[in-house]
Amino acid sequence: MNVNMKAEWQRLRGVDWRELDLREAGRWPVSLQAICCALALVLLFWGVYHFLAAPKMVRFDQAREQERALLQQYESKAYQAANLPAMRAQMATLESRMAELLEMLPTGAEVPSLLDNISDTALENQLSIDFIRLRSPVVQEFYIEQPFDIQVQGDYHRIAAFLSGVAGLPRIVTLHDFTLVPVEGQDTLRLSMLAKTYNHREPSAEAAEGKSP
Template identity: 30%
Template sequence: MMLSLKTASLWPLPVRLACAALSGMLVAALLHAAWLDDMMAAVQAAQREEGRLRAEYVSAQARAKHLPQWRAQQRQAGAELALLEQQLPDQQAMAVLLTDINAAGQSRGLQFSLFKPGAPRPRAPYVALPITIQLRGSYHAMGALLADLARLPRIVTVHELALTLGKDRLLTLDAVLQAYRLPEAGERAAQAALSSKAGRSAAAPAWHPLATVAPYPYEAAALADPFGALPTAPAPGQRGSVAGPDPRRVREPLESVALPAISMVGSVQQAGRLNALLLAGQRVYRVAAGQYLGPDHGLVTQISEQALQYRELLQDAGGGWRERHGSLSLQKPGDTKASVPEATP
């Protein structure tokens, strides 16, 4: 007898039960297959995650072997950073640095036509102070000045160098010096905020130990001036070319004071020698023959009760040195102006 689905309700009870059981088993098999597919996908995903975590673990284990070396590098970098920060003055010491730069130029016989500090430029973790300068003088004197700047205890760099030879055969140097200082509290907070915004996605730069660079003295003075600057004729009161000053000599206190700011106010005998009493600012100095005063290596040659004689050394355009003689006369009672050095023939 053939069974028809249209008459399934009329099927015998055993047949209907068998069909219902078969249908249930088929549905359960389909559901089980779908569940197995989901489980297999989950297992495969877990296996991939296990592989990724295992690779990360191996990589972290390899990096952990370098941890002592990295910590040593961190300590060395911290020590070098502290050493560099010692070369960065604070805002109060910046004025002293500017004075040192100016004195270095004057000690080389150079004339500052322009010395203009610009606006500070914050650059984490320091603040740069540009100084626009213009110098006039000889080629070798300018080279010696750059060597002097390299030997300063503070960091000073030179940028935008330009040399021009004038009709008077003197060189003009235009440049921008960069002095550096530590930031103030407010500047440091602003720099930290900018660094955090700009550096969140950036990778940390690789650290390398600093190379040891020792500044060398200027050793090209014996070479010819490439600009062919000619020596100028001695002016009245000056002598021809002579030996230059001793660069190893320790500078004396009055050499940082311009001669027009020094006046002779008296004299005193000491150990059978006559010493001059010189007023500079609010302080009186006792000076003997053989001591120095003024920025141009002024050597005291003779002292009397009425005047002090000195001899200066000036550097000409050709890099040579010449003498200039002058005197400081005793300031008479009632004078309101200090004696001014007078050139003597």
């Protein structure tokens, strides 16, 4: 067998490639015919894969990705559908809570009344009022912030009771930037702070139209 392979190798080396004629392929050395057949098979398989199989594989991968996306959408919608009653109940609870919070926000006309309530709370706790002074309102996207400065004088326990009373008012008031210092020449303290209340801001017609589909 080794002798035959060696002889075939010698015949292959002795081939003049420039004189090869496809019409006489049957007379070529067996090894050359085998190489040509192998090359032809390789080219055939490459052509089949490139022109037939590859496009179908691309479409198959695209279809599989689309199937995965559709399955995810289905799972999401199925979850939403299964939890729809609970979501509706939660939404109703949130809307009710929102309505309660909105009722706690003073309207613009009620701000003076709120300041009166704060003044009354200070007087009830026997504090002297230096001033309660409104600042300019600050317009935010969904609400209007109404800040005002408060400065009162009194002893520590009465000031603490005053702060507790302001926090317990039926309208929402937040307290910021506390400063508590002794009053010179007196046995009292001076409390200075920034307070804020908030008004609900109805969306404008232009904004509503911009959000409408």
